[in-house]
Amino acid sequence: MSGDFDTIRDASSSDEVQLVRLLEEKIKSLQIEIENLRKELNYYKAEMEKMLSPPLIEAVVLDVLPDGRVLVRSSSGPNLVVNVASHIDQKLIKPGVSVALNQRGSTILEVLPQKEDPIVKTMEIVEKPNVTYSEIGGLEEQIKELREVVELPLKKPEIFREIGVEPPKGVLLYGPPGTGKTMLAKAVATESNAVFIHVVASEFAQKFVGEGARIVRELFEMAKRKAPSIIFIDEIDAIGAKRIDIGTSGEREIQRTLMQLLAELDGFNPLDNVKIIAATNRIDILDPALLRPGRFDRIIEVPLPDFRGRTEIFNIYLKKMKVEDNINLELLSQLSEGFSGADIKNVCVEAAYMAIRDGRNKVTMKDLVDAITKINVKRNNMESMKERREKYS
Numbered sequence: 001m002s003g004d005f006d007t008i009r010d011a012s013s014s015d016e017v018q019l020v021r022l023l024e025e026k027i028k029s030l031q032i033e034i035e036n037l038r039k040e041l042n043y044y045k046a047e048m049e050k051m052l053s054p055p056l057i058e059a060v061v062l063d064v065l066p067d068g069r070v071l072v073r074s075s076s077g078p079n080l081v082v083n084v085a086s087h088i089d090q091k092l093i094k095p096g097v098s099v100a101l102n103q104r105g106s107t108i109l110e111v112l113p114q115k116e117d118p119i120v121k122t123m124e125i126v127e128k129p130n131v132t133y134s135e136i137g138g139l140e141e142q143i144k145e146l147r148e149v150v151e152l153p154l155k156k157p158e159i160f161r162e163i164g165v166e167p168p169k170g171v172l173l174y175g176p177p178g179t180g181k182t183m184l185a186k187a188v189a190t191e192s193n194a195v196f197i198h199v200v201a202s203e204f205a206q207k208f209v210g211e212g213a214r215i216v217r218e219l220f221e222m223a224k225r226k227a228p229s230i231i232f233i234d235e236i237d238a239i240g241a242k243r244i245d246i247g248t249s250g251e252r253e254i255q256r257t258l259m260q261l262l263a264e265l266d267g268f269n270p271l272d273n274v275k276i277i278a279a280t281n282r283i284d285i286l287d288p289a290l291l292r293p294g295r296f297d298r299i300i301e302v303p304l305p306d307f308r309g310r311t312e313i314f315n316i317y318l319k320k321m322k323v324e325d326n327i328n329l330e331l332l333s334q335l336s337e338g339f340s341g342a343d344i345k346n347v348c349v350e351a352a353y354m355a356i357r358d359g360r361n362k363v364t365m366k367d368l369v370d371a372i373t374k375i376n377v378k379r380n381n382m383e384s385m386k387e388r389r390e391k392y393s
């Protein structure tokens with residue numbers, strides 16, 4: 001009998017152990033569930049907070065002012081002068097950076113992950129250009145004219161005010177590729193202590209569909225802020241060609257960009273310290289509206305260098321290189337008829353490579369003559385490629 005009791009007791013104690021185990025497991029699974037519910041609760045709380053928090057305003061930094069405040073262009077429209085919240089690292093606030101403003105639009109609360117702003121991407125801004133007139137060969141007349149119509153009004157506008165004439169607002173440089181148009185514009189900026197803002201018109205017409213007119217507007221705003229400044233619009237024909245048919249949306253976009261450019265040109269004072277220089281290889285296709293008085297009303301040809309010009313350009317580049325004594329600049333100039341300044345520079349670089357390949361540290365006349373032949377072959381190949389493309393397009 002006592003054996004039966006023992007069995008019962010043993011059985012009940014083993015049930016108890018089992019029960020305790022079961023309860024422990026239940027507690028554990030409930031704890032996990034509580035933890036999961038807590039996480040879920042936090043998630044919904046955070047979502048609620050996000051939904052209830054006021055929206056921030058996106059803006060792009062345009063400039064940091066000397067007093068530490070920041071000029072931004074807000075996505076809602078106007079340019080604003082705002083403060084920076086103290087938790088933000090001031091070093092991150094630079095022109096072109098996207099930021100979030102508080103709802104009142106008065107303070108930068110966040111620096112946003114960077115996306116590229118077309119306005120910043122399309123421009124090269126050189127605060128202190130360093131090309132001098134002495135580095136340009138064979139363009140004395142062009143330099144003289146640019147000094148009169150761009151440098152002098154930027155440096156001494158009072159002369160023009162006193163005498164009562166208005167200098168041209170815009171200057172158009174035209175001529176074949178590689179003849180020094182960009183160099184000239186940069187040199188005028190250097191010598192006028194002006195900021196050089198370089199834009200390539202074909203880029204903002206093609207890449208930023210729907211943004212061309214905005215970019216032109218902001219280009220002029222930036223130039224005014226950075227004044228004295230020179231805006232250099234390269235390949236102006238990309239937006240300024242006369243159009244017979246403006247049927248497609250791409251054509252309409254280009255037309256809008258051109259209209260904005262004309263409006264900006266018309267809207268500013270010739271004695272403001274902003275000047276515009278444009279360049280083209282195709283003056284023949286430009287819309288005459290661009291060349292009207294008060295717009296690009298000074299037209300300067302930048303042709304291929306003549307014999308004297310080529311001699312000067314060879315001299316400019318060879319002066320900086322180690323060359324043998326018997327270099328005949330006149331002969332080099334004769335042999336390179338039809339070459340642009342860029343071609344001549346290429347000849348000098350190619351000749352230097354020939355010497356390096358030969359293990360010499362001086363460039364010889366033979367290197368230069370051989371380099372002229374090589375560049376000539378390249379030029380002819382390019383020409384025939386261009387002709388073929390034109391024939392079959």
Ligand SMILES: Nc1ncnc2c1ncn2[C@@H]1O[C@H](COP(=O)(O)OP(=O)(O)OP(=O)(O)O)[C@@H](O)[C@H]1O
Pocket residue numbers: 135136137138139176177178179180181182183184234279280281313316340341342343345
């Ligand atoms: N007259 C020149 N004197 C000295 N260097 C020159 C001259 N012309 C061109 N070069 C050289 O060729 C390079 C290209 O010239 P640049 O870009 O100024 O030509 P461009 O006329 O603006 O050409 P593109 O029409 O193709 O834009 C210059 O950086 C310079 O090294």
